[in-house]
Structure formats: C-alpha cells, structure tokens
Amino acid sequence: MILPKLAERFKHQKGEIFGFGDNQNEESEYALENMDTEKLEKAPIHNLTAERSVGFINYELQRRGAKQLACASSAQVKSMSVDLIDTQPSGSYSKYTKLV
Incomplete structure (x- = not known):
C-alpha cells in the first residue's frame, strides 16, 4: 500500500x-x-559529523547498556572538548583560568 x-x-x-x-x-x-x-x-555537502555522532552514541550504548543515554552523551561531549581546545589559537584557553 x-x-x-x-x-x-x-x-x-x-x-x-x-x-x-x-x-x-x-x-x-x-x-x-x-x-x-x-x-x-x-550548505554542507556531507553528513559525516552527524553519522560519526550517531555511531559514537550507538557504540557507547552497547558498552554501557541501552538505558545509559545520559552517560553516553556526557562521554561524547567530553571527547569533543579536546577538539574545541585544538581549534583555538595556542594559549587562548588560559585566559579562562583567571576567571575560575
């Protein structure tokens, strides 16, 4: 039908x-x-980032259990924090430590 x-x-x-x-x-x-x-x-010409994100969450859920979505999401955010630091100019993240 x-x-x-x-x-x-x-x-x-x-x-x-x-x-x-x-x-x-x-x-x-x-x-x-x-x-x-x-x-x-x-416009993006591919969706590799989205596919990689889905694959990461799927992998984490298989490892941690199907009901651990919050832990899997937290692990993904923590793993991406290194990329955020790498894309910034050298030493620019140190200005935030003064605020803390």
Whole structure:
C-alpha cells in the first residue's frame, strides 16, 4: 500500500525540486533555481559529523547498556572538548583560568 504512494511522492519531489519529470513547477519555493545561491554555497555537502555522532552514541550504548543515554552523551561531549581546545589559537584557553 505504501510503496506506490512513496513512488508518487518521490516523482513529485523530483519535479518540484530539480525541475524535471511530470511535476515541473517553476514557482516552487523548493526549486533549486529559486534558492539563494549564497545559502547553497554554505550548505554542507556531507553528513559525516552527524553519522560519526550517531555511531559514537550507538557504540557507547552497547558498552554501557541501552538505558545509559545520559552517560553516553556526557562521554561524547567530553571527547569533543579536546577538539574545541585544538581549534583555538595556542594559549587562548588560559585566559579562562583567571576567571575560575
């Protein structure tokens, strides 16, 4: 039941977004021609960071148990803190110790 409906919707999206097929709509707000090219230039071309994040949480949940999402999320945040320090100029994190 659902497969014919999905096929019809995908065909509709193809025409609406990419401008070919039976459902071409030049006034569509989703058409690539009508989108701001500056925003399109800034759009990510892959989702590796999101996939890596999901994989990390999945791995942590397998190790810790399925109900330990808070611990797994905390481990991920702690593991990313090193990346935050590495991307900053050398010595810039030391100014925060004075505040503490």
